[in-house]
Amino acid sequence: MTATARRVAWHLVCLAALAVLLYPVVWLVFASVKPAHEILSSLALLPRRWILGNYAEVLRGMAGVSVWRFLGNSLIVSTGAVIGTVISCSLAAYAFAWLRFRLRGPLFAFMIATIMLPVHVVLIPQYTIFQWLDLVDTFWPLILPKLLATDAFFVFLIVQFMRGLPRDLADAARLDGCGAVRVFGHVVLPLTRPALATTAIFTFIWSWNDFLSQLIYLNTPDNYTLPLGLRLFIDQTSQTSYGAMMAMSVLTLIPIALFFVVFQRLLVEGVATTGMNG
DSSP, X not given: OOHHHHHHHHHHHHHHHHHHHHHHHHHHXXXXXXXXXXXXXXXXXXXXXXXXXXXXXXXXXXXXXXXHHHHHHHHHHHHHHHHHHHHHHHHHHHHHHHOOOTTHHHHHHHHHHGGGSOTTTTHHHHHHHHHHTTOTTSSHHHHGGGGGTOOHHHHHHHHHHHHTSOHHHHHHHHHTTOOHHHHIIIIIHHHTHHHHHHHHHHHHHHHHHOOHHHHHHOOSGGGOOHHHHHHHHHHSSSSOOHHHXXXXXXXXXXXXXXHHHHXXXXXXXXXXXXXXXX
């Protein structure tokens, strides 16, 4: 087999794999313009009858709450989670990667061990704390933990990136009179932008798609996010509105797709360079 034939065969295999991966998304898009009975009765990809009433039903809102309210709540939670995670995890990573203090090794190992801790183990204690603070049914239980560097995976990711930065830059900054805080703000942080961008992108996507935590802490429809708004199509009537549910699912995916497309270059750069020596 010639080199050209091998390249063509490889591209065909990749396209076939891509088609398999994208089929659920394509099916969801076409299902959003199908009548509800056709979604359940037909396995065909293309609808026999195209309707836009599903999107009109979504835009009218559910349980007296506009879909734009759900969208705004999701943006508040996701943006707050991104800001909190980037700030706290970068500070923790800087301490582990560049500072010298007692018990740094054991503390870093303990932090890494928390990655294997299931979220369900700490769910009840966390809920008890937030209930005692009277923060249940607010956005704070979904944002406040992010300000405390609780995502050990992102701390580890940023630590690996910072360890690859040349130490000579910090030594030169200290000779100019910079302390640890100024070295972090003026030297380390600007060079860590790819890792911070990766952290921000994954945090946004995970927070946007989160359902369990939001289901537990948010009780009133006015505070619901988009994932919880989707559930209303099942709960508000005895008959599930599948068409509107598919339409809202498509609308929920659009911000994530746009966010990924805009920051795709930074995401690839961050993943490719994390852990490499400078």
